[in-house]
Amino acid sequence: MASGMMKSIKIVMLLSLFIFITQKSEAQFSNLVIFTQANEPFTLIMNGIQQSPDPRTNIKITGLNAPNYKLKIIFQDQEKPEIEKTMYLQPEVEVTMEVLKNKKGLWILRMLNSVPLDEVTDQYDGQNVFIFTTTPRLNSTTVSQTTTINTVGISTGTSITTTTTQTTSDNYGRDEYNTDRDDHHDYDGPRGCQRPMSPQSFEAALASISSKSFESSKLTIAKQIAASNCLLCKQVKEIMKLFSFESNRLDFARFAYKYTWDINNYFLLNDAFEFESSIDELNKYINKR
Numbered sequence: 521m522a523s524g525m526m527k528s529i530k531i532v533m534l535l536s537l538f539i540f541i542t543q544k545s546e547a548q549f550s551n552l553v554i555f556t557q558a559n560e561p562f563t564l565i566m567n568g569i570q571q572s573p574d575p576r577t578n579i580k581i582t583g584l585n586a587p588n589y590k591l592k593i594i595f596q597d598q599e600k601p602e603i604e605k606t607m608y609l610q611p612e613v614e615v616t617m618e619v620l621k622n623k624k625g626l627w628i629l630r631m632l633n634s635v636p637l638d639e640v641t642d643q644y645d646g647q648n649v650f651i652f653t654t655t656p657r658l659n660s661t662t663v664s665q666t667t668t669i670n671t672v673g674i675s676t677g678t679s680i681t682t683t684t685t686q687t688t689s690d691n692y693g694r695d696e697y698n699t700d701r702d703d704h705h706d707y708d709g710p711r712g713c714q715r716p717m718s719p720q721s722f723e724a725a726l727a728s729i730s731s732k733s734f735e736s737s738k739l740t741i742a743k744q745i746a747a748s749n750c751l752l753c754k755q756v757k758e759i760m761k762l763f764s765f766e767s768n769r770l771d772f773a774r775f776a777y778k779y780t781w782d783i784n785n786y787f788l789l790n791d792a793f794e795f796e797s798s799i800d801e802l803n804k805y806i807n808k809r
Contacts, residue, residue, distance in 0.1 A: 548611035709784035713750035
């Protein structure tokens with residue numbers, strides 16, 4: 521009887537350890553920044569999928585969880601040859617690459633630096649942030665429609681082609697947020713980032729997190745969104761409430777701190793915890809930073 525109980529306890533402990541390790545491994549991801557100082561716009565292709573909707577000079581891709589990717593740089597100036605490179609990434613780091621001409625006059629992609637994600641500074645103006653996608657990002661869709669017009673006195677028709685362009689984007693925000701329209705317009709304390717997500721962009725992000733069935737997947741997506749945007753404390757709190765496990769709420773609260781606009785209001789997150797120990801752990805983390 522006792523041996524059977526001990527076996528059951530061991531099985532439960534091993535299962536818990538397996539779930540913990542699985543969540544940790546799934547939650548690890550990296551960022552990739554590619555830029556050019558030569559004012560040469562380019563389109564970024566990763567694993568055969570277009571990541572930037574149109575040519576840019578500074579592109580940041582977040583949510584990368586594979587060890588390597590096939591990169592292709594296609595310049596807006598079609599006379600310049602494409603650059604192809606295999607990129608190897610370590611988890612929880614941000615790698616920065618520079619597009620430049622070498623001494624032989626050839627365009628190359630060279631690694632500039634690599635830093636841990638928790639040491640990455642906020643996105644600056646001119647940088648375009650996108651979450652890695654397996655669906656091509658197309659900036660516009662062109663639809664052609666042929667209309668035949670019969671003119672009086674002329675037996676043949678005249679074909680006129682009209683073209684309409686629709687711009688689409690699936691990036692979670694980074695759109696400018698007018699804080700004067702928000703209930704935080706009177707906040708004048710320190711800020712962890714520059715432009716909070718608009719309510720519309722946040723609702724889309726919240727729906728994306730909620731659509732995931734597994735807790736670990738929700739945490740991964742939530743971190744991707746936080747790292748690519750700027751949140752309000754109340755938005756961080758709403759995301760935390762999507763997690764069933766206290767450990768994941770604490771994990772996300774720590775991670776989102778440097779991506780939060782009104783960081784002096786971080787005490788509002790206390791109500792999202794069930795245990796006092798979690799509040800203490802979060803406060804220790806904030807004090808260290």
